[in-house]
Amino acid sequence: MSAPDPLREELRELADSVAPADLYERSLARSRRLGRREAAVGTAAAVAALALLGSGLWQLPGSGPAPATPVAGPPVVSSAPAPVAEAATSAATLPVRPPGTDRPDRPRPARTTTSPRSTSIADLPGHIFYADAADDGRLVRLTPGGRPETVLTKPYATVGVSPDGARVAYVADGALLVADTAGGDPQQAYAGTASAAQAPAWSPDGSRLIIEAAEPGVLDMATGAVTPLPSGLDGQHFRWSGDGSTLVYATAGCGLEVADATAQSGTPVPATGDTDGRAVCRPVSVDATGDLVTVRLGRGTPDSAETTDAAGTPADAVLDTVTGDIVDLPVSGRIIGAVFDPAGNLLVRSVQDGRRRLSLFAPDFTLLLRAREPATVADLTLVAYTR
Amino acid sequence: MDDVRDCAYADFVRERSHALLRSAFLLTGDQHLAEDLVQEALARTHRAWSRLERPGNAEAYARKVMYHAQVSFWRRPRVAESLPGDDLERHGGSTDDPAEATVRRVALHRALLALSPKQRAVIVLRYFEDHTEVEAAQLLGVSVSTVKTQCARGLDRLRTLVPDLRVLADAHEAGR
Numbered sequence: 001m002s003a004p005d006p007l008r009e010e011l012r013e014l015a016d017s018v019a020p021a022d023l024y025e026r027s028l029a030r031s032r033r034l035g036r037r038e039a040a041v042g043t044a045a046a047v048a049a050l051a052l053l054g055s056g057l058w059q060l061p062g063s064g065p066a067p068a069t070p071v072a073g074p075p076v077v078s079s080a081p082a083p084v085a086e087a088a089t090s091a092a093t094l095p096v097r098p099p100g101t102d103r104p105d106r107p108r109p110a111r112t113t114t115s116p117r118s119t120s121i122a123d124l125p126g127h128i129f130y131a132d133a134a135d136d137g138r139l140v141r142l143t144p145g146g147r148p149e150t151v152l153t154k155p156y157a158t159v160g161v162s163p164d165g166a167r168v169a170y171v172a173d174g175a176l177l178v179a180d181t182a183g184g185d186p187q188q189a190y191a192g193t194a195s196a197a198q199a200p201a202w203s204p205d206g207s208r209l210i211i212e213a214a215e216p217g218v219l220d221m222a223t224g225a226v227t228p229l230p231s232g233l234d235g236q237h238f239r240w241s242g243d244g245s246t247l248v249y250a251t252a253g254c255g256l257e258v259a260d261a262t263a264q265s266g267t268p269v270p271a272t273g274d275t276d277g278r279a280v281c282r283p284v285s286v287d288a289t290g291d292l293v294t295v296r297l298g299r300g301t302p303d304s305a306e307t308t309d310a311a312g313t314p315a316d317a318v319l320d321t322v323t324g325d326i327v328d329l330p331v332s333g334r335i336i337g338a339v340f341d342p343a344g345n346l347l348v349r350s351v352q353d354g355r356r357r358l359s360l361f362a363p364d365f366t367l368l369l370r371a372r373e374p375a376t377v378a379d380l381t382l383v384a385y386t387r
Numbered sequence: 388m389d390d391v392r393d394c395a396y397a398d399f400v401r402e403r404s405h406a407l408l409r410s411a412f413l414l415t416g417d418q419h420l421a422e423d424l425v426q427e428a429l430a431r432t433h434r435a436w437s438r439l440e441r442p443g444n445a446e447a448y449a450r451k452v453m454y455h456a457q458v459s460f461w462r463r464p465r466v467a468e469s470l471p472g473d474d475l476e477r478h479g480g481s482t483d484d485p486a487e488a489t490v491r492r493v494a495l496h497r498a499l500l501a502l503s504p505k506q507r508a509v510i511v512l513r514y515f516e517d518h519t520e521v522e523a524a525q526l527l528g529v530s531v532s533t534v535k536t537q538c539a540r541g542l543d544r545l546r547t548l549v550p551d552l553r554v555l556a557d558a559h560e561a562g563r
Contacts, residue, residue: 007545010495011413011515017492018412021422024400027429034434134533155503157458 034252106291106320107364109330116359116370121146123369124360126341126387127165130380139168140380141181148376151181160200160209163242163342165386169200169209176200176211176219190219190226198236204244204342212236232265233257239286239293242342246290248321254281258290258321270324284315285384288344288363292327295319314382315339318346330367331359337382347385349373396436399445400429407449413511414457416500428453451526454512458504458527491549498548506541509534 117123124144129151132138139152139159152159154177156170161181169178169189176193179186190211193200198212209219210229216238217226229238235249235257247259249266257266269280282296294315314337318327329335333352340346344363349356356373404425411421411428432439432449439445499507505527512523513534520538524531 005514007510007514008517010492010549011511013488014492014495014499015409015413015515018405018408018421019418020405021408021425023404023408023422023426023429024397026422026426027400027433030426030430031433034430133529134536155505157504 108327109361109365114330114367116367118369119371120369121358121371121374124358124371125368126345126347126385128347128358128377128382129161129165129168129384129386130377131159131383132380134379139383140377141165142374142377146374148374152179154186158199159383160202161384161386162202162206163204163386164206165384167206169202169211171200171211176209178221189221190224198238201239203240204242210238210240210247230264233259233263235266237282239283241286241290242288242340242344243290246286248283248286248290248293250280250282256280256283256293256295256319256321269319269321280319282313282315284338285340287340287346288342290321292340292346293319293321294338294340294346314349329359329361331357333357339382339385341385341387343387345385347382349382392436396433396445399432403446403449404429407446407453410450410511410516411453411457413499413515414453414504414507416496424453424456425449427456454508454526455528458508494549495545498545501548502541502544503537505529505533506537506544509537510541510545513538 122145124142124146127144128142130140130142130148132140138150139161140148141151142148152168152170154170154172156172159168159170161168165181167178167180169176170186171177171193174192175188176190177186178189189209190213193211193213198210198216201210203209203218207221209221210216211219211226213219213226213228215228216233216236217228219226233247233249235251238247238249240247240261245261247261247266248269249257249259251257251268255271256269258269259266271280280295280297284294284296286293295317296313296315297317316335316338318329318338319325320327329338329348331348331350333350333355335348335350336356337349338346345368346361346363346365348359348361350359351357356378358369358371358373359367360369362368407425407428408421411424412418415421415424428449431452432445435448436445439448499510502510508527509523512518512526513520518526520531520534524534527534
């Protein structure tokens with residue numbers, strides 16, 4: 001028998017330090033609390049849908065009752081992009097469209113391949129953010145000139161890039177920190193945030209963040225106050241639409257829900273056969289109005305929704321939040337990342353025969369750019385695309 | 388859950404809680420945080436009990452939840468300002484002296500907490516639970532190269548903080 005490995009020996013001895021504990025009753029109590037949360041989500045959604053269908057309010061978009069506490073609603077003064085007037089994005093109208101219904105009123109990609117306006121990465125108008133999963137998530141920004149630069153080197157659990165690309169919010173050691181991507185020391189924005197189920201989600205104007213404190217809540221960056229989301233919005237992985245009107249989030253049971261940012265409860269996105277049996281466990285980014293969302297398709301187990309929210313799991317599909325259909329993108333090869341910017345431009349990363357390409361679509365799915373991705377970011381994971 | 392499942396879950400908790408607690412203690416460095424972490428893992432295992440194909444999968448499921456939670460978001464205690472492991476370099480070298488052994492253990496305790504959560508998880512998976520790199524990667528949901536990188540960095544850091552561990556023979560295990 002070989003000599004004992006000192007590290008193994010020491011770890012075993014250190015583990016002996018822990019005292020036994022009876023966790024049976026405690027785990028059952030926690031399980032019951034988790035069960036009540038899941039039941040509350042289902043009940044609230046069902047009640048809301050029945051009430052809306054029964055009252056006929058769905059025929060009158062925008063005529064629903066005023067919310068009591070619009071904590072996630074648009075700020076009074078906002079520098080957010082001008083909202084796109086889309087009454088159909090209201091949560092109240094969502095249940096009336098059966099799955100699979102064509103939506104001719106909405107722009108969708110052309111079925112045939114079109115020529116891009118540019119094939120040069122130098123013409124990319126925004127900034128792309130990547131994470132290096134092998135390096136504690138080191139965050140790299142690809143500038144319009146195609147030059148990568150590291151903007152965050154500190155280890156983090158989850159990260160969110162501000163809509164203007166100027167700041168990153170990240171969770172480390174149970175605290176929320178915010179750092180300028182131009183450099184400088186990070187500042188603690190909140191102590192006690194802790195969740196794999198909620199990366200810091202910036203509001204479109206960059207004034208607020210959805211974080212997981214004791215419960216999911218909206219952090220006002222100016223005051224430091226956190227306002228819990230309404231209990232009816234019981235989910236995880238909350239994301240804002242680019243106009244701030246809509247929240248998209250995942251349920252504990254691996255489904256998606258959409259809610260008006262001022263609503264007290266959400267509406268389920270219909271499940272369709274489009275996802276090939278895979279569950280939609282995680283919204284990654286939302287377009288300008290909440291009409292479309294980039295998603296990570298998963299196996300449909302709780303693990304799928306609870307694993308690390310950060311950069312390790314990029315979106316691989318675009319989903320219509322009203323019909324539940326997957327949007328067929330005119331991209332060759334396999335999609336290995338897809339993100340909307342707040343204006344609704346869609347950046348798609350794909351790989352075919354070992355070659356990685358970036359495709360940038362305008363909100364009307366005009367192909368603005370298709371270019372080879374710089375090899376320097378080949379091993380990194382797409383996180384965000386900002387202006 | 389029906390009675391049979393209740394009994395199976397109770398048996399599972401009774402038989403495996405302490406093993407989970409031992410890993411959780413290495414991951415969190417704190418008795419109470421370890422209990423909270425295991426409680427969360429057990430609760431989610433209880434929620435998923437009916438979906439587990441056989442009770443034997445329960446521990447693997449619980450461990451997966453536990454490691455994901457720890458790496459992703461679990462609270463990490465601050466390393467105490469002053470512990471008996473201060474001036475670690477002065478305590479190098481093997482000894483049977485119980486006091487020295489205690490100091491060395493405290494040093495390892497502190498050194499583990501100085502690692503990033505992912506590095507700590509990989510070290511515990513590889514050197515406490517004796518998982519291969521492939522198994523650790525599957526459990527954490529990361530690539531094997533990430534496990535290798537995090538493991539190498541974690542070991543380097545441990546060797547710096549706890550000189551006793553410089554004799555650690557990890558090279559021959561690199562390909563496991």
